[in-house]
Amino acid sequence: MSTSKTRTKGHAAHRGANAARRSSAAKSKAPHGKGPNRAARRRGETQPWWRRSGIVLGLIVVAIAVGVGVQALRSSKGSGTIHRPAFAAANGAVTEGDTNAKVTVTEYGDFQCPNCARLQQTIGPTVQKLVNDGTIRFSYVPMAFLGSESELASNAAYCSGQSSFWKLHDYLFANQAPENSGALTTSTLTSFGSAAGVTDPSYASCVKDQTYLAFVKHVTDLASQAGVNQTPTLLIDGKPAPASAYTAAGLTAAVRAASSG
Amino acid sequence: MSSTEASRESAHQRARPAARRGAQLWASTCARLVLGAVWLWAALAKILDPEQSVIAVRAYRLLPEALVKPVAWGLPFLELAIAVLLLLGIRTRLAAWLSLGLLAVFVGSVASAWARGLSISCGCFGGGGVAAGIDWTSYATEIARDVGLMALSAWLAWRPRSRLAVEEGRR
Numbered sequence: 001m002s003t004s005k006t007r008t009k010g011h012a013a014h015r016g017a018n019a020a021r022r023s024s025a026a027k028s029k030a031p032h033g034k035g036p037n038r039a040a041r042r043r044g045e046t047q048p049w050w051r052r053s054g055i056v057l058g059l060i061v062v063a064i065a066v067g068v069g070v071q072a073l074r075s076s077k078g079s080g081t082i083h084r085p086a087f088a089a090a091n092g093a094v095t096e097g098d099t100n101a102k103v104t105v106t107e108y109g110d111f112q113c114p115n116c117a118r119l120q121q122t123i124g125p126t127v128q129k130l131v132n133d134g135t136i137r138f139s140y141v142p143m144a145f146l147g148s149e150s151e152l153a154s155n156a157a158y159c160s161g162q163s164s165f166w167k168l169h170d171y172l173f174a175n176q177a178p179e180n181s182g183a184l185t186t187s188t189l190t191s192f193g194s195a196a197g198v199t200d201p202s203y204a205s206c207v208k209d210q211t212y213l214a215f216v217k218h219v220t221d222l223a224s225q226a227g228v229n230q231t232p233t234l235l236i237d238g239k240p241a242p243a244s245a246y247t248a249a250g251l252t253a254a255v256r257a258a259s260s261g
Numbered sequence: 262m263s264s265t266e267a268s269r270e271s272a273h274q275r276a277r278p279a280a281r282r283g284a285q286l287w288a289s290t291c292a293r294l295v296l297g298a299v300w301l302w303a304a305l306a307k308i309l310d311p312e313q314s315v316i317a318v319r320a321y322r323l324l325p326e327a328l329v330k331p332v333a334w335g336l337p338f339l340e341l342a343i344a345v346l347l348l349l350g351i352r353t354r355l356a357a358w359l360s361l362g363l364l365a366v367f368v369g370s371v372a373s374a375w376a377r378g379l380s381i382s383c384g385c386f387g388g389g390g391v392a393a394g395i396d397w398t399s400y401a402t403e404i405a406r407d408v409g410l411m412a413l414s415a416w417l418a419w420r421p422r423s424r425l426a427v428e429e430g431r432r
Contacts, residue, residue: 053355060342060359067338068331071311145316217312229320230380 080214087162089139091226092219094157094165097137102259105130105251106139106235108228111153111172112146112179116232119246120173126248136255140169143220143231149184152207154216156189159206164198171196186210289353289423292413296360297347299410300340303385307337320381321370339363347417350426357417364411368404375400 088094093106105127109116130136142157144150153172160168171192177183190204206212234241234251236258244250307314314333318324324332343363346356367385374381385403423429 053352056346056352056355060339063342064335064338067308067341068335071308071334072330075311145313147310220316221312224316224319225326227322229316 082214082218083211084215085158085161085212087165088158088215091141091222092215093139093141094162095137095139096166097131098134099137101131101134101137103135103255104137104139104237105241105255106141106238108141108143108223108231108233108235110143110146110150110231111157111169112150112176112184113231114176114179117173117176119232120170122246123248123251124170124173126251130252130255135259141219141223141228142216143223143228144216145220145224145231147180149180149182151213151216152186152189152210153184154219155210155212156193156203156207158212158215159200159203160193160196160198161200161203164193164196164200164203167196168193168198285420286422286424289417289420290425292417293347293350293353293423293426296357296410296413296417297344300344300347300360304337304340304344307333308341317381320379321374322377322379323370323373350423351428353421353423353426353428354418357414357421361411361414361418364407364414368407368411371400371403371407375404 084090095104107116107119109119127136127138131138142154144154157165157168157172175192186208189207193203193207200206232246234245236245236254241254242250245254311334314337315330318333318336319326319329339359340363343356343359346352347360
């Protein structure tokens with residue numbers, strides 16, 4: 001009790017002193033440009049800044065903790081069960097070509113990424129030739145980091161089935177629209193399937209139900225964990241390809257070097 | 262506004278030309294609202310797409326894997342808190358210092374990615390931080406933008422008082 005009384009008294013005294021100081025400060029100098037402590041006293045704030053802002057700082061920490069918790073919960077719930085299409089590898093790669101081919105070329109791409117569409121134009125025919133003559137196996141990993149339309153496109157590619165995956169892959173790159181412009185929806189992707197020649201009877205329902213959505217997210221996450229943070233990324237036998245390999249002639253040369261080396 | 266506060270206001274106005282003080286108050290108001298809007302946008306984009314944030318944070322290759330998710334999930338809420346404080350005008354000086362510090366961390370991270378020759382997009386406003394063919398000029402642009410925002414934050418830390426604030430007349 002006594003302590004609280006003295007505190008009140010002290011506070012009142014302090015306030016009186018403050019008032020005096022305030023008026024003298026106003027007369028003598030401009031009130032700004034001095035240390036915060038003095039400015040705080042002038043405002044009648046006797047506590048240091050960290051005590052006045054402590055509650056706010058504490059609330060921020062609580063908000064961050066709650067936020068992390070909510071996002072962790074969302075990620076554990078939202079992902080759902082991961083269904084992997086039988087023709088895709090565990091890391092999401094879909095592969096074509098002779099299993100006896102000496103060299104494997106892997107591309108990480110996103111169906112919405114403009115440079116991936118450009119690369120497809122540049123090296124697509126060469127890749128096809130090298131696959132057809134048994135020189136390489138070609139793997140494509142559909143990352144989906146450019147938003148929900150990329151996820152829908154990757155899902156559709158997995159829905160198209162082993163026989164049609166490459167048809168839809170080529171079609172999506174040849175008919176690419178600007179990122180997240182609304183061009184890729186479950187309904188447009190269904191009609192893209194017919195246009196590209198996808199024959200799987202369950203394609204439409206698979207696109208609509210987004211059957212492989214959780215797998216698509218998982219694949220993207222795995223690629224990021226593997227250190228792929230740029231698309232397109234080309235690997236030759238699992239090692240990053242040189243910059244020169246992003247051209248038709250350069251890719252042929254890099255593949256030749258890998259098969260002889 | 263209490264009578265003591267009113268007298269404090271007038272004391273200030275005596276000490277400095279009223280027009281200049283008014284201009285400063287409005288300049289601080291603009292800085293506060295612009296900065297708050299930028300933080301709000303950055304925070305919401307990341308909160309709505311936590312998976313992309315994780316990929317973006319990982320792409321910088323600065324944190325051990327165990328810290329990637331907590332940072333990717335928690336950071337946007339710090340940004341949100343700064344946005345709310347700035348937009349409402351509560352503890353403006355504290356929010357300005359937090360804003361300045363966080364921007365300094367961002368500039369450092371982008372500069373380090375640049376120096377290490379990583380090709381990533383910043384993920385500043387959501388997005389996976391994975392580059393779809395990035396060039397060096399985008400790093401320079403990102404850093405220039407952040408430095409501009411740091412200048413706004415520094416101004417607010419120096420002159421936190423503004424109009425249209427919950428704690429109007431306070432810092």
